[in-house]
Amino acid sequence: MARNLIKNPCGEEELEHWEDVQHGGDGWKVEELPGDCGAEFPSDGISKYFATSFEWCCKSQKIDLLNEGYTAEELDAQPKILVSDWYAARTDAGCSYELTVQLLSDSQDVINEYKSENITIPEKTEGTWNQLSHTFSEYGPGVRFIQFTHGGQDSVYWKGWYGVRMTNSSITIEA
DSSP, X not given: OOOOOSSSTTSTTTTTTOEEEEOOTTOOEEEESSOTTOOOOSSTTOOEEEEOOSSOEEEEEEEETTTTTOXXXXXXXXXXXXXXXXXXXXXXXXXXXXXXXXXXXXTOOEEEEEEOOOEEEOSSOOOOXXXXXXXXXXXXXXXXXXXXXXXXXXXXXXXXXXXXXXXXXXXXXXX
């Protein structure tokens, strides 16, 4: 089974390993599932999530693929790179969410990029968890880093953590 290259994907270590953290509004908060006005996660083993606030919150991780044990030859063969993120709204507040993943060269130039649309979830939803996934293939040689960035906020501008919730982020490379 392919290993997840995202460190601390569910907030078990608060914001450890996450970089370029923007704390809009009241900032990020790690909460226990299902949380206030939330739904259970659809699979076992996930107990926490990251919650956003009333102004834009985002965070990222840059993965050095050579440091993770991949060789230049393996990477230049362009194995499929699978990206996944889970997001949900509270049942009492609308929110928005975005995901951007960039494949970067040795010199950090963008070789390929996936950027989701700005996903808007209206108020009064079920709070159901949604999975967003993307597979990179035939992206060209030279990928040495992957930059994963996601973020969001609530749409009601309430003090606290009423924005989009995110958990179980993953990047895996098919062998």
